[in-house]
Amino acid sequence: MSQSKIKTDEKKQHFDDIYVAETPVPFKERILDALDYISDDFNRRMFDRLILPWVQEKAGRGETVRYVDLCACFGNTTMATVYGMDYEAIRHNWRDTDACRRIEAERRFPAHTTGIDISGNAMAYGQSCGLFDDTVVADLNAPSAEAKQAVDAAMENADVVISTASLVYLETDVIKALIDAFARAPREGYMLVNFLNPFSLDKADETKRLLLERLEFVGSMATRHRRMSPLEQENYPGEEWSLLEIWVLRRRP
Numbered sequence: 001m002s003q004s005k006i007k008t009d010e011k012k013q014h015f016d017d018i019y020v021a022e023t024p025v026p027f028k029e030r031i032l033d034a035l036d037y038i039s040d041d042f043n044r045r046m047f048d049r050l051i052l053p054w055v056q057e058k059a060g061r062g063e064t065v066r067y068v069d070l071c072a073c074f075g076n077t078t079m080a081t082v083y084g085m086d087y088e089a090i091r092h093n094w095r096d097t098d099a100c101r102r103i104e105a106e107r108r109f110p111a112h113t114t115g116i117d118i119s120g121n122a123m124a125y126g127q128s129c130g131l132f133d134d135t136v137v138a139d140l141n142a143p144s145a146e147a148k149q150a151v152d153a154a155m156e157n158a159d160v161v162i163s164t165a166s167l168v169y170l171e172t173d174v175i176k177a178l179i180d181a182f183a184r185a186p187r188e189g190y191m192l193v194n195f196l197n198p199f200s201l202d203k204a205d206e207t208k209r210l211l212l213e214r215l216e217f218v219g220s221m222a223t224r225h226r227r228m229s230p231l232e233q234e235n236y237p238g239e240e241w242s243l244l245e246i247w248v249l250r251r252r253p
């Protein structure tokens, strides 16, 4: 994969080499540990407040939840939401290249999970350790016809889509098409997304408008995301933490 395909705010630290590593251990050491990347504790809290009760109702009726992690990387947010793991548990699970091969928690509800990402290594890891039942490796900004079809089908079939710290990497038309594919299914379904501050605020505003045009707003919260790197602190003087807005939306009835 060419790393130039990944778009990043130039004032934000680039982590592309970590996303394409063979295991999540560099992600753990250089992002989770080094930058106090605690955002999944809050993604989980939001999921538990606004999505988990509905998911548990479905489980009570014997239904399997079709779950998609869009731009999933190694699946840290899936570990938080589907497996109920917190920041410390995810770090501990990814402590070394042996330990990370097995997820040290159980799914909290019956789910069919699909991971989607440009990183073939991250998707191979997610599938081999059982985090993802299915994966699609695709550059969402320039997918092959086959990958586009697989991504659209996953979005349309999904009950729950999670896309954390990621929509900012995608072109506006791509985001529109992804939300359209999700929105078109005639059933209840939820999307959890988040927006980082202080990076790419104009893009975040545009993405929020696209979401609100197509989906119904359910709720939001503001939290810490992670510490800013020394480079980012130079680019944004006076800021120590990157902050997060987490939104939950649902398909319109």
Ligand SMILES: C[S@@+](CC[C@H](N)C(=O)[O-])C[C@H]1O[C@@H](n2cnc3c(N)ncnc32)[C@H](O)[C@@H]1O
Pocket (backbone or CB within 6 Å): 005, 006, 007, 019, 070, 071, 072, 073, 074, 076, 077, 116, 117, 118, 119, 122, 138, 139, 140, 141, 142, 163, 164, 165, 166, 169, 170
């Ligand atoms: C910041 S990470 C987010 C990982 C995880 N969702 C989280 O919240 O920690 C962004 C992910 O987006 C993926 N990504 C970036 N550009 C992409 C593209 N054009 N198509 C598909 N995935 C892409 C990267 O490979 C990386 O795994």
